[in-house]
Amino acid sequence: MPAIHFLDDHKILDVLPGTNLRAAALKAGVHLYRPFQRVFHLNINLGALKIPCGSDVVELIDGKGVNARTPDEERLISGRIIKRKVGPQHRLACQVQVNGDVSVRTIPKLELDIDETKRSLGFLAALGIFTALMVLTFAIMALDLIKVL
Missing domain, CATH: 3.10.20.30 (Beta-grasp domain)
Known part of the structure; x- marks a missing residue:
């Protein structure tokens, strides 16, 4: 056992x-x-x-x-x-x-592991910036549509 x-x-x-x-x-x-x-x-x-x-x-x-x-x-x-x-x-x-x-x-x-953590955080930062830019783009498009209507 x-x-x-x-x-x-x-x-x-x-x-x-x-x-x-x-x-x-x-x-x-x-x-x-x-x-x-x-x-x-x-x-x-x-x-x-x-x-x-x-x-x-x-x-x-x-x-x-x-x-x-x-x-x-x-x-x-x-x-x-x-x-x-x-x-x-x-x-x-x-x-x-x-x-x-x-x-x-x-x-x-x-x-x-400092190097791997920096790499991981760098990827998350890039993903966050991309997401923020996409949200901003859609917000501008929505405001433009409201302005047209």
């Missing part, structure tokens, strides 16, 4: 193979979220509309007994707008299936 060792909380859980790490942690009373994220935790799954949270990041110290990380999970861990440097040991607890013994550190410190 696989065991999960939560290093920060000094807890060891025996679980069935295939158990979800997030579910096991919450059942054992282990905190996976920072205080702000506990309040504003967002995880939406409505068929085609999926907005996963990406905030239950853990660090697997000994993670040989878990499933492999997917590219989608890697994108969520690194952040949507503010990018973080992510190592191979960082995982989302909601995406980890435990099949063997694993040691976990909850709420790890992640370093910001």
Whole structure:
């Protein structure tokens, strides 16, 4: 039977193979979220509309007994707008299936990736400027139509 060792909380859980790490942690009373994220935790799954949270990041110290990380999970861990440097040991607890013994550190410190964050914010700024110009263009067209009528 696989065991999960939560290093920060000094807890060891025996679980069935295939158990979800997030579910096991919450059942054992282990905190996976920072205080702000506990309040504003967002995880939406409505068929085609999926907005996963990406905030239950853990660090697997000994993670040989878990499933492999997917590219989608890697994108969520690194952040949507503010990018973080992510190592191979960082995982989302909601995406980890435990099949063997694993040691976990909850709420790890992640370093910001300044270059990727600048690139992300630059894209958002360009998108915002484009949107503002489009709104301004439509407003001018609407005012012109009102003037004609």
